[in-house]
Amino acid sequence: MPRNPTHVLRQRLSDVDAQISHHESILQELKQQRSAILSELNLVTYPVLTLPPEITAEIFKWCIDTGMRLSLSVAPLLLTRICRDWRALAFSTPALWDTISEIELGVHPREEAAVETWFSRAGSRPLSLTIHCPNSLDSACLESVILRHASQLESLSLMTNSEGLCEFTAVQSFPILRNLELSCLDAYDDEEGHYAGHIQLFGNDEAPALRHLSLDCVLPSTIIMPWAQLTKMTLWMLPLGECLNALRWATSLHEFRRRGLPEQGEQSTSEESSVHHSSLISLEISAFDGDEDILSLLALPRLQRLELRGRFEADQEDTDIIIIPFLLRVSGTLRTFNVRMSPTVPVQWFHPLTQLTTLELVYSRGFAIPNGSHPCFGPSCFT
Numbered sequence: 001m002p003r004n005p006t007h008v009l010r011q012r013l014s015d016v017d018a019q020i021s022h023h024e025s026i027l028q029e030l031k032q033q034r035s036a037i038l039s040e041l042n043l044v045t046y047p048v049l050t051l052p053p054e055i056t057a058e059i060f061k062w063c064i065d066t067g068m069r070l071s072l073s074v075a076p077l078l079l080t081r082i083c084r085d086w087r088a089l090a091f092s093t094p095a096l097w098d099t100i101s102e103i104e105l106g107v108h109p110r111e112e113a114a115v116e117t118w119f120s121r122a123g124s125r126p127l128s129l130t131i132h133c134p135n136s137l138d139s140a141c142l143e144s145v146i147l148r149h150a151s152q153l154e155s156l157s158l159m160t161n162s163e164g165l166c167e168f169t170a171v172q173s174f175p176i177l178r179n180l181e182l183s184c185l186d187a188y189d190d191e192e193g194h195y196a197g198h199i200q201l202f203g204n205d206e207a208p209a210l211r212h213l214s215l216d217c218v219l220p221s222t223i224i225m226p227w228a229q230l231t232k233m234t235l236w237m238l239p240l241g242e243c244l245n246a247l248r249w250a251t252s253l254h255e256f257r258r259r260g261l262p263e264q265g266e267q268s269t270s271e272e273s274s275v276h277h278s279s280l281i282s283l284e285i286s287a288f289d290g291d292e293d294i295l296s297l298l299a300l301p302r303l304q305r306l307e308l309r310g311r312f313e314a315d316q317e318d319t320d321i322i323i324i325p326f327l328l329r330v331s332g333t334l335r336t337f338n339v340r341m342s343p344t345v346p347v348q349w350f351h352p353l354t355q356l357t358t359l360e361l362v363y364s365r366g367f368a369i370p371n372g373s374h375p376c377f378g379p380s381c382f383t
Helices: 005-042 053-062 077-081 084-091 111-120 136-149 162-169 240-249 291-297 317-330
Strands: 099-104 127-133 153-160 179-184 212-216 232-236 255-259 282-286 305-312 336-343 358-362
Touching: 053 084, 077 084, 099 111, 111 136, 127 136, 136 153, 136 162, 153 162, 162 179, 232 240, 240 291, 291 317
Parallel strands: 099 127, 127 153, 153 179, 179 212, 212 232, 232 255, 255 282, 282 305, 305 336, 336 358
Antiparallel strands: none
């Protein structure tokens, strides 16, 4: 007699229930084991947590990211999300909060409050601030941020338009400001290609510690400031005449860098007078698109370090005409020559450099040596 289908189904259901009960028993046992392991784990003290707070704080300093420091995904904010102890230690370590690498005003409504909160944790430490303020509507906020922290700013990098620069100049005193970078987003007049506006930065006593200046599309001739106290200067996208004037005014300068040419191109050097600078020790320029022309106008009796950047073509004789006489003029004092050029570097550049002790070729495949020549230069060169 065939079995009742209902009986078969009930038997299968009973088997499934038995398996469920068995696995639930195993699961419950595993949960108990997990709870016991967690309890034991919570009693473990990680070695890093046994370090004295001052050691941990020093480690924290090495965790700082040099890029987007306002991000939750990098230190120091990331350190505040690990545990209560680290959060308290991070917030009480001023060295973690003395720099804001970049903040753009006008993107979020509470940037000003964020800067204030961030720097409040730095205590009395010197501050470093990089601000991007492209919109004129945010210039008042820019002035407020800088004014509030001017007394502690040691380094300031500002990228804004001419109106924003004017708001910046409304702040009168920067007692410990040492490094200043200014970049103007609307430096050119659209129709005539001239720089717009005049900017008065500092009087003689308003930035007594200022030593390093970087200008990007900001004409030195439009700035009133204590040029004579500068020791390091970088100029970006500026005409030759402006660069020469800056060298004339910055009589105590030790390092000078020129990067890039103005958008309207370089003017003729025939209209410019040469500059004799008795303090300059280090010079760095680009050597392409005519940027090397400045060398023909420089007399640098104390130059010890020279760096040339860019691209050189072997048949570019005009460059040789400028560079080789300059190297002859500085051969008695030049000790370090850094050439960041490609594809090759003419070996005749180095013939005058008998006192050279350090030569570095970067991005270059070697020397361009004429057929039949036997180069011999730099008998003192050891690097």
